[in-house]
Amino acid sequence: MxxxxxxxxxxxxxxxxxxxxxxxxxxxxxxxxxxxxxxxxxxxxxxxxxxxxxxxxxxxxxxxxxxxxxxxxxxxxxxxxxEISEAAKPSDKVLNCLQEFSNELGIDPPQMPGPPKYxxxxxxxxxxxxxxxxxxxxxxxxxxxxxxxxxxxxxxxxxxxxxxxxxxxxxxxxxxxxxxxxxxxxxxxxxxxxxxxxxxxxxxxxxxxxxxxxxxxxxxxxxxxxxxxxxxxxxxxxxxxxxxxxxxxxxxxxxPGPWLDSLLSSKDISTVLTRAFSGKYARGIKNRFIDEMSLLEDEIPNYPLQNSLTRSLRNASKDKGDSDFMSLWAGQGAAMxxxxxxxxxxxxxxxxxxxxxxxxxxxx
Ligand SMILES: Cc1cc2nc3c(=O)[nH]c(=O)nc-3n(C[C@H](O)[C@H](O)[C@H](O)COP(=O)(O)O)c2cc1C
Incomplete structure (x- = not known):
């Protein structure tokens, strides 16, 4: 052309x-x-x-x-x-839920993040x-x-x-x-x-x-x-x-492999908007974490706190080659x-x- x-x-x-x-x-x-x-x-x-x-x-x-x-x-x-966000504290329900997932993956429970270093x-x-x-x-x-x-x-x-x-x-x-x-x-x-x-x-x-x-x-x-x-x-x-x-x-x-597999097997209806991973709306392929956290939707703390709290889960899930707790970000056209x-x-x-x-x- x-x-x-x-x-x-x-x-x-x-x-x-x-x-x-x-x-x-x-x-x-x-x-x-x-x-x-x-x-x-x-x-x-x-x-x-x-x-x-x-x-x-x-x-x-x-x-x-x-x-x-x-x-x-x-x-x-x-x-x-x-973003300037007011000092937030996650609810006990959210912390308990993240702790259960961490136990399942055999990792330490999520920690409150320290101040940014840069x-x-x-x-x-x-x-x-x-x-x-x-x-x-x-x-x-x-x-x-x-x-x-x-x-x-x-x-x-x-x-x-x-x-x-x-x-x-x-x-x-x-x-x-x-x-x-x-x-x-x-x-x-x-x-x-x-x-x-x-x-x-x-x-x-x-x-x-x-x-x-x-x-x-x-x-x-x-x-x-x-x-x-x-x-x-x-x-x-x-x-x-x-x-x-x-x-x-x-x-x-x-x-990583599990994300790639999810993309290549996705359908037009596979993605959803969720605050589960980061506290900010994002579109990704629906998985177990999104499903289970949706029950606590109103209690999820805002970005960037939730993002920090879920980081170890996302990383451990990736290391295990398991897509359950990974953020499988994808747009509505993923099936293409x-x-x-x-x-x-x-x-x-x-x-x-x-x-x-x-x-x-x-x-x-
Ligand atoms: C995995 C992933 C990560 C993204 N990270 C960023 C980012 O770091 N900065 C940004 O401005 N947009 C980011 N976006 C959004 C893109 O800029 C863009 O709006 C989006 O990919 C367009 O939709 P599509 O994925 O359907 O093509 C990200 C999108 C995806 C899928």
Whole structure:
């Protein structure tokens, strides 16, 4: 497919970032977006993205170095904006339940976390020092001065919105583009500014409403698994797409066996939104932990406390090769997952998009 085939707004964006195709591999913190995946995606002409929200500054430095060893192409790095949450205490029922699960796995009961040892600014300064060309964030908006500083350093800055209200705030804060995260999306909801709880707007409705309200490019995200989803996003006015679940089954992704098996055997109805693992709504494949914790839904403490309390369970479950207590994050399109290399997937996505747009009579 010729690079100049895209409409102007898409071409402008891919040229500005230095990509060949309007496809972004979503940052996926917690293991999946390995340096190998990120570099392979960027080498194939899309944009690879490291999700480093859970990593220390030293670990972030190491991951960025690994990517730089594997590619000269642009790539992105993503962080979580810290949330100010009131000091919470988990209920006895939640603690007892987590303790029972820990006993079953033969590990120590969950401990209350200590204060964080590094800040968002510490994490970001590593990204700045490495002159990473694209930076994105979720769960909030960093200080406007911080965003301005990044823009002045020629960083392309992307925020995450789950409703129009949040998209407008991101534009006002000076972002270069916005990820419109539909409710189909795998992983955590990026919600931060809605006055109406956690918005669950599907991408098909969210993308055009955001495109109508903001001047900066909108990146469609959630449930996009193949060329049909990319072509549909283009029709809705998106300037590019961000796909997470589609890349989880790539050879280079860091996805343990039980998670991979769940993805490859999933159905359209396999995923649910849950607060069970982290205290923040996230979409994943339903398993025993989600089922049993749903009985305590109202007592689960908010993110990040619940996330810390369940960490040892998730890790032990992974080490045992058992999916019962693992967070099997996946979007509603998981059943369309393909086991390919990143290069094969990007090639397939590009040629499918071209075929779809051609088949519906787009003048190529
Ligand atoms: C396993 C997994 C981890 C994710 N981690 C992050 C993350 O660290 N930062 C972020 O901004 N988005 C994260 N997301 C959300 C993606 O950016 C994106 O919104 C989502 O993958 C799109 O939906 P899809 O999975 O259906 O393609 C994650 C998604 C998944 C599936």
């Amino acid at each position: 010729q690079g100049n085939f895209w409409p102007d707004h898409i071409r402008r964006l891919i040229e500005q970032i230095g990509m060949e195709h309007p496809i972004i591999q979503a940052p996926m913190a917690g293991g999946p977006s390995t340096a190998e995946l990120v570099a392979s995606v960027s080498n194939s002409g899309a944009l690879g993205f490291l999700g480093v929200g859970y990593l220390t500054p030293e670990q972030i430095d190491l991951e960025i170095r690994k990517v730089k060893e594997l590619t000269n192409r642009p790539f992105g790095v993503n962080l979580f904006v810290p 800040s968002f600014e510490d994490q970001l300064s590593v990204i700045i020092d490495h002159k990473v060309p694209v930076f994105s964030f979720t769960f909030g908006i960093p200080d406007k001065a911080l965003i301005r500083d990044l823009i002045e350093r020629d960083v392309f800055v992307i925020g995450t919105a789950t409703c129009v209200e949040e998209g407008v705030l991101l534009e006002e804060a000076g972002c270069s583009a916005i990820v419109a995260q539909g409710s189909e999306a795998g992983g955590h909801r990026g919600t931060f500014g809605s006055t109406e709880g956690t918005p669950m707007i599907g991408g098909l409705a969210l993308v055009p409403q955001l495109v109508d309200k903001v001047e900066i490019p909108v990146i469609a995200s959630g449930g996009i698994m193949d060329g049909r989803g990319i072509a549909a996003s283009v029709a809705l006015g998106a300037s590019t797409v961000q796909m997470g679940t589609a890349f989880l089954c790539c050879e280079e992704a860091g996805v 997952s393909r086991k390919l290399t990143a290069q094969e997937l990007v090639d397939a996505l590009v040629s499918e998009t071209y075929q779809v747009l051609k088949s519906i009579g787009t003048n190529l």
